[in-house]
Amino acid sequence: MLAKTKINLNKIAIVYNSSTKSLGLVRQLELVYKFCKVEEAEIIVVVGGDGELLHAIHRYMHLDVSFYGINSGNIGFLMNPVIVEKLMDNLQESIISHLYPLKMQAESIDNKTYTALAINEVSIFRKTNQAAKFKIKIDQVERMSELVADGAMVATPAGSSAYNLSAGGPILPLESNVLCLTPICPFRPRRWHGALLPFSTTIKFEILESNKRPVNAAADFQEFDNIKSVLIKSVKNKKIKLLFDKKNSLENRIIKEQFNE
Numbered sequence: 530m531l532a533k534t535k536i537n538l539n540k541i542a543i544v545y546n547s548s549t550k551s552l553g554l555v556r557q558l559e560l561v562y563k564f565c566k567v568e569e570a571e572i573i574v575v576v577g578g579d580g581e582l583l584h585a586i587h588r589y590m591h592l593d594v595s596f597y598g599i600n601s602g603n604i605g606f607l608m609n610p611v612i613v614e615k616l617m618d619n620l621q622e623s624i625i626s627h628l629y630p631l632k633m634q635a636e637s638i639d640n641k642t643y644t645a646l647a648i649n650e651v652s653i654f655r656k657t658n659q660a661a662k663f664k665i666k667i668d669q670v671e672r673m674s675e676l677v678a679d680g681a682m683v684a685t686p687a688g689s690s691a692y693n694l695s696a697g698g699p700i701l702p703l704e705s706n707v708l709c710l711t712p713i714c715p716f717r718p719r720r721w722h723g724a725l726l727p728f729s730t731t732i733k734f735e736i737l738e739s740n741k742r743p744v745n746a747a748a749d750f751q752e753f754d755n756i757k758s759v760l761i762k763s764v765k766n767k768k769i770k771l772l773f774d775k776k777n778s779l780e781n782r783i784i785k786e787q788f789n790e
Contacts, residue, residue: 536621542570544585546577551601557613570594572620572772578602579691583648583749590646590769595625597772606690606782609774623772626703626779628687629728630767633748634760638739645748648769649688651761652713653734654680656743656754660716663744666733667726675737676721679714680744683732683761687771687779690786698723700787703780708732708763734759 543564545551555576558564567573567589575585575598582598589596597620600608609619630646637643655661661680665673684693686701689709694700698711708730711723726732736744739757746756773779 536617537571538617540565540569540571541574541620542567542572543574543576544581544589545575546581546601548577548601551576551581554599554601554611554613558616561613562616568592572597574599574616575608576601577608578605579607580750582607586648586769587646587749587751590630590767595770595772597623606786607687607771607779609772609777619774620772622775624775624778626687626771626773628685628769628771630764630769631683631685631708631748631761632764633746635746635753635756636758637753638743638755638757643746643753645751645753646764646767647688647748647751648685649691649749650682650684650693651746651748651759652680652682652692653736653744653746653756653759654713656745659742661744662737662742664735664737665710666735667724668731669733672724673721675717676712676715677717678712681710681712681723681734684709684711685763686783690783694786699725700783701725703783728763729765731760731762733761 545555572595575582598608599611630648631651633645633651635643660677662677686703686705689701693709693711696711696713698709706728708726736757744756746753746759
């Protein structure tokens with residue numbers, strides 16, 4: 530959902546990574562603007578790349594703040610360019626994109642349970658040189674009895690242009706309200722390229738021969754070892770607010786990405 534931003538200029542915090550470029554940009558910003566503590570903020574400005582923004586969202590989403598990324602990394606698909614003197618103007622005119630995370634519940638072969646949220650994707654992948662083997666259930670109905678592959682992932686619309694795209698999955702419009710289930714280097718069945726599923730779908734991966742063919746699971750950057758099952762579902766009661774420059778909304782970026790060579 531897209532909406533205009535209401536800005537309290539006294540309630541803006543800044544976080545950043547430790548790269549030379551980020552530190553230099555932060556110094557410039559702090560010469561012009563006064564930032565508050567993160568705990569007092571309504572908006573958190575994140576300086577870095579997409580990875581830094583994802584880490585910041587995971588750290589601070591419980592504060593119910595909006596996030597505005599400034600790119601000092603490489604691709605920066607979720608980030609905005611910056612002209613230091615125009616930061617506050619850009620914030621005041623920015624567009625809000627509402628994102629909803631995925632919840633992953635993974636169970637290990639020694640019966641430990643791990644729970645994590647993902648903004649981009651939940652993935653499973655082989656831990657050794659042997660391919661992973663697993664079955665797929667959709668809303669408790671078995672839809673694939675055996676997939677042999679390097680792994681698979683479930684991506685949100687916001688994450689569909691990242692790892693999912695590299696694995697051959699489609700880019701999803703932000704408002705599509707669907708999830709993308711994409712295999713990673715599938716061996717059997719060879720012609721299966723994945724599925725598009727309603728956002729409310731519950732997906733379960735059950736690992737076959739998990740001792741012989743060990744599998745790890747990840748929710749964005751959080752990784753868990755030796756998994757025997759993964760349950761994935763969307764979380765509609767946790768809304769993440771990302772801010773984008775008016776002329777370059779996330780929705781427009783996703784559309785543009787589909788026509789890039």
